[in-house]
Amino acid sequence: MRPLQMVDTKTQYLAIKKEVDAAVIEVMESSMFIGGKVVNGFADNLAKYHGSKHCIPSANGTDALQIAMMALGLQPGDEVITPSFTYIATVEVAALLNIKPIFVEVDPKTFCIDAAAIEKAITPKTKAIVPVHLYGQAADMEKIMDIANRHHLYVIEDNAQAIGCNYTFSDGRVKKTGTIGHIGCTSFYPSKNLGAFGDGGAMFTDDDDIASKLRMIASHGQSKRYYHDVVGCNSRLDAMQAAILDIKLKHLDNYIAARRKAADFYDNAFADNKHITIPFRAGNNTHVFHQYTLQLNDVNRDALSSFLTEQGIPNMIYYPVPAHRQKMFDAFGGSNYNLPVTDWLTERVISLPIHTELDDEQQTFIAGKVLEFVNR
Numbered sequence: 001m002r003p004l005q006m007v008d009t010k011t012q013y014l015a016i017k018k019e020v021d022a023a024v025i026e027v028m029e030s031s032m033f034i035g036g037k038v039v040n041g042f043a044d045n046l047a048k049y050h051g052s053k054h055c056i057p058s059a060n061g062t063d064a065l066q067i068a069m070m071a072l073g074l075q076p077g078d079e080v081i082t083p084s085f086t087y088i089a090t091v092e093v094a095a096l097l098n099i100k101p102i103f104v105e106v107d108p109k110t111f112c113i114d115a116a117a118i119e120k121a122i123t124p125k126t127k128a129i130v131p132v133h134l135y136g137q138a139a140d141m142e143k144i145m146d147i148a149n150r151h152h153l154y155v156i157e158d159n160a161q162a163i164g165c166n167y168t169f170s171d172g173r174v175k176k177t178g179t180i181g182h183i184g185c186t187s188f189y190p191s192k193n194l195g196a197f198g199d200g201g202a203m204f205t206d207d208d209d210i211a212s213k214l215r216m217i218a219s220h221g222q223s224k225r226y227y228h229d230v231v232g233c234n235s236r237l238d239a240m241q242a243a244i245l246d247i248k249l250k251h252l253d254n255y256i257a258a259r260r261k262a263a264d265f266y267d268n269a270f271a272d273n274k275h276i277t278i279p280f281r282a283g284n285n286t287h288v289f290h291q292y293t294l295q296l297n298d299v300n301r302d303a304l305s306s307f308l309t310e311q312g313i314p315n316m317i318y319y320p321v322p323a324h325r326q327k328m329f330d331a332f333g334g335s336n337y338n339l340p341v342t343d344w345l346t347e348r349v350i351s352l353p354i355h356t357e358l359d360d361e362q363q364t365f366i367a368g369k370v371l372e373f374v375n376r
């Protein structure tokens with residue numbers, strides 16, 4: 001059996017090595033490392049894939065979120081509503097800009113922000129909602145956009161984990177996650193579903209005015225070279241990463257299909273086990289399984305984790321401490337929150353290896369060991 005990994009980026013690379021190596025050499029020979037046609041070409045292709053008017057690359061997904069908040073003109077003291085059950089980047093950038101994150105509950109089935117909880121958290125200071133499409137499944141965007149429209153709020157989608165996910169509205173329209181709100185942000189961190197060989201990120205919008213602000217802020221606030229109109233930052237995707245990502249983009253739908261197939265395998269293996277709740281799949285979107293995350297019932301989660309590790313099965317807890325309980329947010333009143341669903345999930349979730357290269361032999365072994373432990 002091939003060794004088990006949470007994400008097998010090496011085997012994935014070997015399958016497209018020829019193409020990738022040639023593209024990287026081409027960039028090296030061109031000496032066009034920053035900006036230029038490779039970066040622009042990838043951004044165009046990614047915009048097309050998303051059905052989005054604009055795609056603005058950035059240095060990473062965290063920057064994308066920060067630049068999005070800056071471009072929308074959010075000011076110190078403004079509030080953004082976000083889930084606490086998420087990766088820290090989502091809320092860290094708000095705090096960095098002295099924008100107050102207001103943490104709300106997630107839906108216990110989808111792990112994504114609970115639309116009903118959003119409405120209750122709105123105050124006169126609220127400026128934006130930042131839903132996270134956690135583990136690869138879409139938040140309830142139709143309801144979120146409805147709330148945002150009624151209260152005149154912006155929506156910034158954190159699509160770092162769900163690139164390629166299709167969301168179907170009740171009238172039948174289908175859109176990619178990351179293109180539904182005012183701005184969508186994604187990450188090309190190597191383990192993400194569209195992973196670079198280093199860091200990278202991107203922002204999406206259909207709004208020309210927002211697009212030009214995003215571009216300006218990502219490039220030192222420049223409207224044209226050496227004319228700096230607003231305070232910005234320096235956040236660029238380099239040409240080497242763009243060249244690699246452009247090749248991987250052609251495979252993205254196959255990568256998603258492989259992840260979904262691996263998820264089906266686990267789902268079948270764990271179906272009807274009283275100790276395991278398999279990932280919920282909402283009917284209105286295609287879960288792209290950035291993570292395959294179980295909820296455990298009456299199982300010592302940390303003992304299972306140690307057992308799997310001893311058996312050579314990598315496993316992860318995403319996330320052991322919710323954002324509102326991080327020390328970082330003491331100053332933002334993090335400890336005043338009461339988010340029982342979030343706390344409950346952080347204590348009972350465990351993520352198993354999922355990626356594009358898993359085979360039946362590996363998955364049979366992993367599922368067998370999980371079942372052996374939970375059925376003891």
Ligand SMILES: *Cc1c(COP(=O)(O)O)cnc(C)c1O
Nearest residue numbers: 060061062087089090160187189
């Ligand atoms: C990975 C991730 C980010 C940040 O992306 P980086 O490229 O690592 O900066 C933000 N939000 C979520 C939900 C993520 O999973």
